[in-house]
Amino acid sequence: MPVEPLAHVPAGPDAVARRLSGYAPLNPDDEALLRQITARPALVPARTELARDGEAAPRPQVLVEGWACRQRFLADGRRQIIVVLLPGDLIGIGERRRPLPYGSVTTLTPAQVSEAGCLRERAASSGTSPEGETGLAAALRQAREMEELWLVNQVVRLGRQTAYERVAHFLLELRERLAAVDRVQDNRFTFPITQEVLADALGLSVVHMNRTMQQLRRDGLIEQRATAITLRDVPALRSVADYGGGQGA
Amino acid sequence: MPVEPLAHVPAGPDAVARRLSGYAPLNPDDEALLRQITARPALVPARTELARDGEAAPRPQVLVEGWACRQRFLADGRRQIIVVLLPGDLIGIGERRRPLPYGSVTTLTPAQVSEAGCLRERAASSGTSPEGETGLAAALRQAREMEELWLVNQVVRLGRQTAYERVAHFLLELRERLAAVDRVQDNRFTFPITQEVLADALGLSVVHMNRTMQQLRRDGLIEQRATAITLRDVPALRSVADYGGGQGA
């Protein structure tokens, strides 16, 4: 696999700090730590395994740029993508005490990744005031809760939604998550994954994935050009997907 | 809905303490706290809502006896069961800072439930030694990690397995979880849920669920009598379901 150019990765402000500060106010020390962590990320090509399935202790890392995923393979080669990881997302922050088959983490595009062991330490040492956590610790907790929400969403999509609904729902979730790191403009964002990846994320065959995307385009709900996608009718997508959106019921 | 007798609920030793002590050694204080919490559980009938979807702060609770589930409904009434909760499982322990649509928690059978707010407090106050957590804090963390694993398993089942495989996989997971609270003997355990619930958990229609169970019985993999089920051929089930089992890859 050749290392593709990072054309779709804008050199914007740090996604990690943006994400976490959106969850809880960070103090200057926390922000400095984040800047330090993400200052010199490792550049890795697509299809790089960042964490192996069932491994004792996946190193804590942050995805500074690019897309990745957690995935699990069945014995006969079937693949299920558990969750797609976007810029600003954390990997292996909730420490593993025992090796468990959570799936492997693999880049979907060329990416920038930083080690983040010190994040956990900082969060543990500071921020545990008597009533509730503050600063970095609170933000990390919120980040973990969001991860759980994405898993729940994924379960509902796969269990009870049609292909058409699944894609709509998934796109709305991506839009919301990317907006949190300032990567959405006019409901338009880069969409650097193939239909095969999308199919493995949404539990569909590639062929059916293709036809479903076409249907969404024909219905005027989305528009795709090169590696960018535009959600042309968010209300309609919400209605189709039964997507509540954001916080709250 | 009438309150059914608790025939399938043996008055065995406390499931909560059994679960948690399996994850990390608890000190006598922790055990005393657990005994105190579970000493006078509330008796609730089936179909009782223990936590509402998107609610600000679901009260921390422990399921002492009986089965429950986390579920989410779509606007048109379709239901997806996110995860089935068994004796010893925790509800709302990972505190929610914001209301999020994680799904509601509802009993599937008559159940015994205890408030457990003090669990979180105890875990926070004790057990955070410099390197790694200990005692109750460690056990609670491990419990949360297991919950995440169940969600990942659910995603893989729903996304990439056939009905037959899904049921096999789900039954093996139930067996493992119930064994952790000593409710399995000779691969036999109580199975107090209807095929409709099972269908909503595994993303199938009731009719297809029924036929799939019949097939498993005909193939000699399981045996059902009244509200008990026996896994007659665990190796075959493992092979069908691609179920690694327990820890490790």
Next chain:
DNA sequence: CGTACAGTTGAAGTAAATCAACAGGAGTGG
């Protein structure tokens, strides 16, 4: 005795998978 519910069965319909082939672009090597 009548109702409600869980399980079961058959027949028909449908969403999605599978199989197979082809087109366009991108990189590669001669």
Next chain:
DNA sequence: CCACTCCTGTTGATTTACTTCAACTGTACG
């Protein structure tokens, strides 16, 4: 430069897994 392969997207034809609809059973229960 061309011929080559690889990859992604696309299309058509066929099959299959699963859903839907409807009816019927046994059982528990008031």
